[in-house]
Amino acid sequence: MSIDPKRLRKAYEQLKADAEAGGYHLNPDESWTLGLIEGILTNEDRYGYGSCPCRLATGEKMEDLDIICPCDYRDPDLNDWGACYCALYVSSEVLAGKRPLQSVVERRPTTREKAADRPLPASGIRLWRCKVCGYLCAREHAPDVCPICKAKQDRFEAFVLPPDALPGP
Amino acid sequence: MSIDPKRLRKAYEQLKADAEAGGYHLNPDESWTLGLIEGILTNEDRYGYGSCPCRLATGEKMEDLDIICPCDYRDPDLNDWGACYCALYVSSEVLAGKRPLQSVVERRPTTREKAADRPLPASGIRLWRCKVCGYLCAREHAPDVCPICKAKQDRFEAFVLPPDALPGP
Amino acid sequence: MSIDPKRLRKAYEQLKADAEAGGYHLNPDESWTLGLIEGILTNEDRYGYGSCPCRLATGEKMEDLDIICPCDYRDPDLNDWGACYCALYVSSEVLAGKRPLQSVVERRPTTREKAADRPLPASGIRLWRCKVCGYLCAREHAPDVCPICKAKQDRFEAFVLPPDALPGP
Numbered sequence: 001m002s003i004d005p006k007r008l009r010k011a012y013e014q015l016k017a018d019a020e021a022g023g024y025h026l027n028p029d030e031s032w033t034l035g036l037i038e039g040i041l042t043n044e045d046r047y048g049y050g051s052c053p054c055r056l057a058t059g060e061k062m063e064d065l066d067i068i069c070p071c072d073y074r075d076p077d078l079n080d081w082g083a084c085y086c087a088l089y090v091s092s093e094v095l096a097g098k099r100p101l102q103s104v105v106e107r108r109p110t111t112r113e114k115a116a117d118r119p120l121p122a123s124g125i126r127l128w129r130c131k132v133c134g135y136l137c138a139r140e141h142a143p144d145v146c147p148i149c150k151a152k153q154d155r156f157e158a159f160v161l162p163p164d165a166l167p168g169p
Numbered sequence: 170m171s172i173d174p175k176r177l178r179k180a181y182e183q184l185k186a187d188a189e190a191g192g193y194h195l196n197p198d199e200s201w202t203l204g205l206i207e208g209i210l211t212n213e214d215r216y217g218y219g220s221c222p223c224r225l226a227t228g229e230k231m232e233d234l235d236i237i238c239p240c241d242y243r244d245p246d247l248n249d250w251g252a253c254y255c256a257l258y259v260s261s262e263v264l265a266g267k268r269p270l271q272s273v274v275e276r277r278p279t280t281r282e283k284a285a286d287r288p289l290p291a292s293g294i295r296l297w298r299c300k301v302c303g304y305l306c307a308r309e310h311a312p313d314v315c316p317i318c319k320a321k322q323d324r325f326e327a328f329v330l331p332p333d334a335l336p337g338p
Numbered sequence: 339m340s341i342d343p344k345r346l347r348k349a350y351e352q353l354k355a356d357a358e359a360g361g362y363h364l365n366p367d368e369s370w371t372l373g374l375i376e377g378i379l380t381n382e383d384r385y386g387y388g389s390c391p392c393r394l395a396t397g398e399k400m401e402d403l404d405i406i407c408p409c410d411y412r413d414p415d416l417n418d419w420g421a422c423y424c425a426l427y428v429s430s431e432v433l434a435g436k437r438p439l440q441s442v443v444e445r446r447p448t449t450r451e452k453a454a455d456r457p458l459p460a461s462g463i464r465l466w467r468c469k470v471c472g473y474l475c476a477r478e479h480a481p482d483v484c485p486i487c488k489a490k491q492d493r494f495e496a497f498v499l500p501p502d503a504l505p506g507p
Contacts (some may be wrong), residue, residue: 021190021359022471022486070487072469125497128472131241133191133316134297134308139472147471147486148191148316149239159294190359301408302360302485303466303477317360317485318408328463 003041011037023145024070024078025095027087036088040069054086055108066108073107079141081105091144092152127159172210180206192314193239193247194264196256205257209238223255224277235277246273248310260313261321296328341379349375361483362408362416363433365425374426378407392424393446404446411445417479419443429482430490465497 012034016026027033039053051057052067066072074084081104082094093099128142129135133149142156181203185195196202208222220226221236235241243253250273251263262268297311298304302318311325350372354364365371377391389395390405404410412422419442420432431437466480467473471487480494 018488022488024487065492066469068490068493070470070489072493075471127474129307131235132239133244133312134306135316136296136305136307136474137472138467138474143471147473149193150187150191151239152237154234155237155241298476300404300410302413302481303475304485305465305474305476318362319356319360320406320408323403324406324410 003038008034008038008041011041019089021147023143023147023150025090025092027083027090028095033088036086052086053088071108075143076107076140077104078144125160128156129159131155131157172207177203177207177210180210188258190316192312192316192319194259194261196252196259197264202257205255221255222257240277242276244312245276245309247313250274262313294329297325298328300324300326341376346372346376346379349379357427359485361481361485361488363428363430365421365428366433371426374424390424391426409446413481414445414478415442416482431482463498466494467497469493469495 012026015037018024019026027036036053040050043053043057044050047057047059047061047064049061049064049068051064052069052071055067055071057064057067070089071084074089077084078089078091081102082091082099083089083101083104085104085106085108087101087104090101091099094101125138126140128137128139130146130149130151132151132155133146135146135148137143142153142158145152146155181195181199184206187193188195196205205222209219212222212226213219216226216228216230216233218230218233218237220233221238221240224236224240226233226236239258240253243258246253247258247260250271251260251268252258252270252273254273254275256270256273259270260268263270294307295309297306297308299315299318299320301320301324302315304315304317306312311322311327314321315324350364353375356362357364365374374391378388381391381395382388385395385397385399385402387399387402387406389402390407390409393405393409395402395405408427409422412427415422416427416429419440420429420437421427421439421442423442423444425439425442428439429437432439463476464478465474465476468484468487468489470489470493471484473484473486475481480491480496483490484493
């Protein structure tokens with residue numbers, strides 16, 4: 001179960017570079033972060049995919065797709081709490097010490113909730129546009145910083161795609 | 170008011186790396202560029218946000234949102250003039266010496282112009298799609314290079330989002 | 339016709355860094371890759387644009403826009419074959435040795451096919467959304483990894499933009 005230190009260090013460096021390039025930040029507490037990445041690599045070896053080290057995986061990839069790190073909940077959690085569920089990723093406010101790290105309430109739906117059909121929002125799909133470079137993304141809140149030009153969250157404007165832009169196969 | 174040289178150098182390196190990663194270029198005249206970045210950092214200390222070093226800030230962040238560097242006018246200016254208003258950013262043509270640096274006419278609307286309601290274009294929102302990698306952005310002209318795959322401007326095609334894709338809150 | 343080794347090395351390093359930053363991978367066989375890049379640079383000197391080293395260019399840029407490297411066919415080829423036509427770029431599966439390198443069938447339309455009008459798909463434009471970070475792109479298949487957050491292909495969901503999102507000038 002123990003992860004080779006060289007592999008762990010390499011994974012850390014890669015994850016950190018990818019995070020920064022995309023406008024994300026790893027938790028600056030390196031030993032905390034290394035411990036979490038060790039958990040991800042352990043899951044990778046055990047299940048064949050790097051699921052979240054702070055959640056119990058089923059071992060069925062299709063069941064766990066939403067908690068493969070980075071999980072589907074990271075970005076809303078960064079927005080609402082300043083960190084992801086594990087505090088592997090932190091927002092730039094937390095990184096700058098302008099906001100304290102706090103516990104994150106689990107937002108992952110239970111199996112029962114997932115089983116219930118979740119219809120598409122009748123109001124359409126929320127698009128965010130960076131007013132500086134025109135970057136577009138579809139998510140609940142604008143990103144912390146624009147991954148392309150690094151403009152901050154308050155430089156984004158929202159659009160709504162009409163609901164007849166239906167999900168396709 | 171003077172900026173610590175280490176802080177200035179670090180800001181320069183970060184800005185340069187971010188620029189290149191996103192398909193932008195800082196002015197290769199390093200002393201010019203350092204002078205501008207010093208101005209941005211001075212504004213950061215004075216106002217709490219790094220507004221454009223070549224324009225007068227009001228000190229009210231919401232008033233100056235459009236001139237926090239990179240400003241809302243950088244990308245159209247890069248397209249039309251080959252440089253931003255300050256010549257902090259230059260286009261790849263200018264960088265390669267294929268186009269001379271020239272003065273940029275201020276396109277920022279005056280307070281009076283901003284006060285007038287600017288309705289959404291009835292013709293819809295202009296989308297650009299990179300034919301190589303599918304990157305999408307919403308802006309007046311296609312970017313100088315694709316920030317994802319670095320394909321050049323002439324590899325983009327335009328689409329128009331119908332006007333019923335309304336801006337949402 | 340021979341390319342200066344320093345220029346070749348510099349082009350290789352730049353291309354590799356750009357590829358990795360955008361979620362792409364150069365062929366790890368360095369001598370193969372260097373040979374292809376030498377071909378691209380030779381074309382750059384000969385024609386003024388770096389067309390694909392494995393295809394015959396006309397010398398008319400507008401005719402060859404689709405085969406300037408990275409070509410318009412790279413990403414569908416990466417998806418279907420695990421490599422581009424030249425095997426300059428390979429998918430992450432091929433890189434990890436989970437899929438063999440194989441020959442790629444040319445998908446570039448012939449001149450005659452190109453001359454025939456290709457109407458817009460009546461079904462609209464296929465959009466892919468990364469469920470992790472909200473990245474949007476318009477292409478046939480989801481990318482190998484998300485260029486922003488590096489989530490894998492199976493984390494993307496498809497939408498269809500209605501066909502009245504017409505291509506604009």
